[in-house]
Amino acid sequence: MLFQSLILSFAAALSFASASKYQSYPLSELDPTKFSSYSKGQDVSLQCIRRQIDTGEHIFDDQGNILYSPFYKCLETNAPLSLKYMEDSNVQCTIKFEDEVFHMFQLYLHKDAPFTCRFELRPNSGIYLPIDLSFRGNVLESHFDIDPNLNMVMIANNENEIISGTGFSSSTNTTKVIIGQNVELNFNVKWSNLHKELINDDNVGVYWIPPRNPWLVWIYAGAGVVVGIVLTFLFSYRRINRKIQLESWNKVE
Numbered sequence: 001m002l003f004q005s006l007i008l009s010f011a012a013a014l015s016f017a018s019a020s021k022y023q024s025y026p027l028s029e030l031d032p033t034k035f036s037s038y039s040k041g042q043d044v045s046l047q048c049i050r051r052q053i054d055t056g057e058h059i060f061d062d063q064g065n066i067l068y069s070p071f072y073k074c075l076e077t078n079a080p081l082s083l084k085y086m087e088d089s090n091v092q093c094t095i096k097f098e099d100e101v102f103h104m105f106q107l108y109l110h111k112d113a114p115f116t117c118r119f120e121l122r123p124n125s126g127i128y129l130p131i132d133l134s135f136r137g138n139v140l141e142s143h144f145d146i147d148p149n150l151n152m153v154m155i156a157n158n159e160n161e162i163i164s165g166t167g168f169s170s171s172t173n174t175t176k177v178i179i180g181q182n183v184e185l186n187f188n189v190k191w192s193n194l195h196k197e198l199i200n201d202d203n204v205g206v207y208w209i210p211p212r213n214p215w216l217v218w219i220y221a222g223a224g225v226v227v228g229i230v231l232t233f234l235f236s237y238r239r240i241n242r243k244i245q246l247e248s249w250n251k252v253e
Contacts, residue, residue, distance in 0.1 A: 057111030
């Protein structure tokens with residue numbers, strides 16, 4: 001009897017371990033399918049973690065939840081930065097680097113704290129996923145230098161949900177910034193729609209970025225060869241035709 005109880009307990013433990021090995025992400029008590037999906041061109045807002053300007057530590061509410069606030073207000077629109085779902089764009093957002101903003105970017109550039117924001121999986125769902133914006137530059141005593149040009153890659157799935165995103169500086173120059181200065185941040189936003197692939201027998205899905213299409217390389221190479229042959233033929237034809245004409249004129253003379 002004791003042996004049977006041990007066997008049952010062991011089987012139950014294995015079953016629990018197997019069931020808890022994987023968790024759905026993002027983890028939420030809400031059912032995302034009860035909310036409408038994004039439609040093309042719909043606004044996608046970003047909310048960013050509020051931090052202490054001296055330490056970069058999170059700011060919490062009374063229940064211990066991390067507080068978020070909308071992305072910095074852009075002077076062009078007098079509204080926080082937002083994206084357009086599945087619309088590639090170049091967005092200019094000029095920010096006034098007042099004292100608090102200036103000191104926060106010092107932390108971001110020095111990598112003392114990540115510039116972490118979030119977006120909703122589906123609009124108005126309250127189900128969020130994180131996105132890190134990695135600005136690069138140099139922090140000096142009187143100012144800092146920042147690379148203000150970011151590539152932003154946003155990924156959606158076939159259900160028109162936004163599943164991930166990232167942003168990173170990508171230019172070869174920096175801009176000197178002092179307190180009180182207006183600085184134009186440029187966001188080169190690109191969207192991709194990916195298909196979910198199952199990677200094991202536990203129905204674990206992943207959205208892989210596909211490799212570059214090798215056929216495009218061959219197409220471009222083939223097109224180059226064809227163009228080269230055509231140009232060579234045309235030039236050769238002109239030279240041969242001119243030579244024939246010269247020989248004909250010589251015979252006439």
